[in-house]
Amino acid sequence: MSVTGGRRIDPARQSPIARRRRDRIIAAGIAVVVLVAGLLIYLTSDGRATTDATGPAVPAPSTAAAPPAALAERWTLTTDPALGAVASPYGVVVTADTTTVYGHDATTGALRWSYGRSNLPLCAVGSGDVDAPGVTRRGVVRGVMVVSEEGGWCSQVMLLDPDTGERHYVRTSPDQPGGALVFGGPYAGWVGPTLTELWRDDLVRTIQYGDEPAPTKPNAQRLGCVFTDLAVADRQFATVEHCTDSTYAQVVINWADPGSAPDKPADQDVFKHTPRATIDTGAQFARIVGITADSVAVLLPKSDGAEVVVYDTSGQVQSRADVTVPAAAIATADRLVDGRVVPTPAVRAGAQRYSLIGSSLLEVTTASSQRTAPATSTSPAGTLTPAPGSTVPTSEALAPSTVTVSDLQAGWVHADVTGLPAVYPDQLLVPVAAGLQPVTRSDGLDDPSRPLLSVDRGGWAGRVDVSAVGDVVVETRGDQVVGLS
Numbered sequence: 001m002s003v004t005g006g007r008r009i010d011p012a013r014q015s016p017i018a019r020r021r022r023d024r025i026i027a028a029g030i031a032v033v034v035l036v037a038g039l040l041i042y043l044t045s046d047g048r049a050t051t052d053a054t055g056p057a058v059p060a061p062s063t064a065a066a067p068p069a070a071l072a073e074r075w076t077l078t079t080d081p082a083l084g085a086v087a088s089p090y091g092v093v094v095t096a097d098t099t100t101v102y103g104h105d106a107t108t109g110a111l112r113w114s115y116g117r118s119n120l121p122l123c124a125v126g127s128g129d130v131d132a133p134g135v136t137r138r139g140v141v142r143g144v145m146v147v148s149e150e151g152g153w154c155s156q157v158m159l160l161d162p163d164t165g166e167r168h169y170v171r172t173s174p175d176q177p178g179g180a181l182v183f184g185g186p187y188a189g190w191v192g193p194t195l196t197e198l199w200r201d202d203l204v205r206t207i208q209y210g211d212e213p214a215p216t217k218p219n220a221q222r223l224g225c226v227f228t229d230l231a232v233a234d235r236q237f238a239t240v241e242h243c244t245d246s247t248y249a250q251v252v253i254n255w256a257d258p259g260s261a262p263d264k265p266a267d268q269d270v271f272k273h274t275p276r277a278t279i280d281t282g283a284q285f286a287r288i289v290g291i292t293a294d295s296v297a298v299l300l301p302k303s304d305g306a307e308v309v310v311y312d313t314s315g316q317v318q319s320r321a322d323v324t325v326p327a328a329a330i331a332t333a334d335r336l337v338d339g340r341v342v343p344t345p346a347v348r349a350g351a352q353r354y355s356l357i358g359s360s361l362l363e364v365t366t367a368s369s370q371r372t373a374p375a376t377s378t379s380p381a382g383t384l385t386p387a388p389g390s391t392v393p394t395s396e397a398l399a400p401s402t403v404t405v406s407d408l409q410a411g412w413v414h415a416d417v418t419g420l421p422a423v424y425p426d427q428l429l430v431p432v433a434a435g436l437q438p439v440t441r442s443d444g445l446d447d448p449s450r451p452l453l454s455v456d457r458g459g460w461a462g463r464v465d466v467s468a469v470g471d472v473v474v475e476t477r478g479d480q481v482v483g484l485s
Contacts, residue, residue, distance in 0.1 A: 049119040051100060054165045055112040058105075060132035061091045061470025067422070067429045067438050071453050071473060071484040075109025078479055083125050085481045086144055087467030087474040088162040089132040094144050095481055096125050101146055103165050106469040109483055113165025115146065115158070123147040123154035123175070124190075127162065128183025130348060135161045135168050141188040141201050143168050145181055154179060154190070159203060171203040174213045178340040184232035184291065184348075187256055191230040191341050196239065198232060198256055206257040208271055209239075220272035225250075228334050229343050231288040231296075232256060236276060236313065238296045240286045240334065249286040249334065251279040251298050253313060277315030285334035287344045289355040290364035292406035294371075297364050299357065301327030308364065308410035312371065321410040329358030345465075349423040352411075352441065356420055361430065363411035363444055370402040412444030419476075422468040429453075429473065431464040436473070455484065 079085045079095035086094040092103045092112060100116025124147045128140070135142040141159070148156040154175040159168045176192025183189075187206070189198035195210035210222045228249075229240035233256075241250045255261040258273035268274065283300040289308060290297030295318065296311050306325040310318045333344065345356040351366040414430060421428040421439070427447060428439040438450035457464070457477060465476045473484040 049117050051114060051116045051118070052165075052167070053114045055103070055163075057163050058091060058112070060089060060163070061106070061472075063089075064424060064468055064471050066424055067427055067436070067450065067453070067468075068471070068473065068485060069450075071436070071455060073456075074107075074472070074483040074485050076483075077104060077109060077481040079476070079481050080122070081479040083122055084465075085474075085476045086125060086127045086162075087469050087476075088127055088144065089129055089469065090162040091132075091469060092144075092162045093469065093474055093481060093483070094125060094127075094162070096122055098122065099148075101125055101144070101160070103144075103160075103162065106472050106474065106483065107485075115160055115165055115167070117148055117156075120148035120150050120156060123149050123177065123179070124181045126181035126183065128188060129162065135159075135163075138201055140186050141183060141199070141203075145188060147175065147181065147190070149177065153177070157190075157199075157203060169203040171199065171205070173197055173199075173205065178336070180341050180343055182230050182232060182343055184237070185234040185256065185293075187232050187237070189230070189232065189237075191227055191239070191343060193226055193336060193339065193341055196227060196230060198237060200257070205270055206259070207254065207273065209254060209273070212271060215271065217267070217272040226336070227341060228336065229286070229288050229341075231291040231343070231346075233291040233293050235293040236291070236296075238288055238291055238298075240288060240298075246280060248283055249281050251277075251281055251286060251288070251296065251311065251315075253277040253279070253296060253311075253315065276313050277311070279311055279315040281309075285331045287330055287333055287355070287357060289344060289346070289357075289362055289410075290353050290366070290408040292366055292408060294405035295408045297408040297410065299323070299325065299330060299355075299362065301330045303327075306330060308362075310408045310410075312405075318371070318407065319409070323362060323410055324413045324415070325357050325360045325362060329360060333357055345420055347420050347423060349441075354421060354423075354428070356417070359416055359418070361414040361417045361421065361444075363413070363441075365409050365411050367407055367409055368404055369407035371405050371407075373401060373403045414439060414444045419463045419465040422466040422473060424468060429466055429468065431466050431475070433461070436466065 077095050083096040091106050093106050095102050099118050103113040127144050144160045144162045146158045147154050155172050157171045175190040176195050179190050179192035187198045197208050198206050212221050225241040225243040227239050237256050238253045253276040259269045287299045289299045298309050306323050308321045347354045353364050355362045418431045421430040430437045430439045435455040436453040438447040440447050460477045467474045475482045
């Protein structure tokens, strides 16, 4: 009730004009509040911050049969040197700035698509693609993976179609800053200084290992260890760890998907699991240079050089081979760089893996071999009853004396390289100070039939990683990405 001229006026008896004026003022005030709130939500929303410019599908280029006979520069792009670039077999080269990734045509350098979130800085960009069957084919993590930081974690994981830039899968994980993407077998993952995760092809997590931020079970954490390397294969992954309770580098082998491991304990799952093997290498530094479902190859320093030691899944030594890699290069590689994990840079091609250790390129080959079969337990007497006239074989009779496994063999070393090579069916194109050297894959020797390809890098003397995308050779040199053909 209002008061006018000393008289109280019942609002219900106000004139219609006064009531309408009051209602309009109230409605206008509400509208302004709603508009301001909506504008604030829009201005701070992920939707407004997201740039998603997709492109048309383009057929992937055919794989070149051999390195080119001569090279000329075709295009130059820039990228954030902390994020690097991805040369995809889908015919795309992906560059990045602080918040956005850009997909360029590998032949022309022209922009085909982009994706970014201006409110979230990028942590990493990477891909494990070695062929181009299409990202919808299941069984392997396919596409360009983009990891962005939010809330102090590199938590926003996006998988993009390298051909069109379309979003394919997304997940949120407590990935530590200072980590790196890893790819291998059917998996991708993130290795941080004290925590790692693996994901299957649809980005569903299969394991979390290390200093878990929110442990769901007692005694599930791996504490007191710093991870400096990780490699993953079809069924297992291995880490190099430096722990407070050991003087030497340890190599720890875990199931990639402990919840699906054979004969697993009832309480074993994504968060709680027992390592397959914990190996004390006896060396202060170690790098993983090969892994299969059955073996792990580890590069260790020696007083007179280095050796590759191959371990089985129980941590037993299967072979040793001396290699001409400087011990100092292993020590330099096996450490955090400004607090960041740097897994051993490597290129996989068929049965070969080429690992970069300092200025040495080390080849390790996967090959089948025979090993003694693991021991089997004998069933208690009386658990099987033979039918009349038949016999039941014992477990010893059923178990083979040997089994076929995917073994690893250390191969050649090529010295004085400046980065990772481009791979061709029979050759590598290895970056060296003067240009690109054709090298025979079988023996690591310079190909006498193909001379060195001179490349003018404009005075750049740092690391150069090389990829072949169709007929184009792509060099990544710090913040420059260059197409040559």
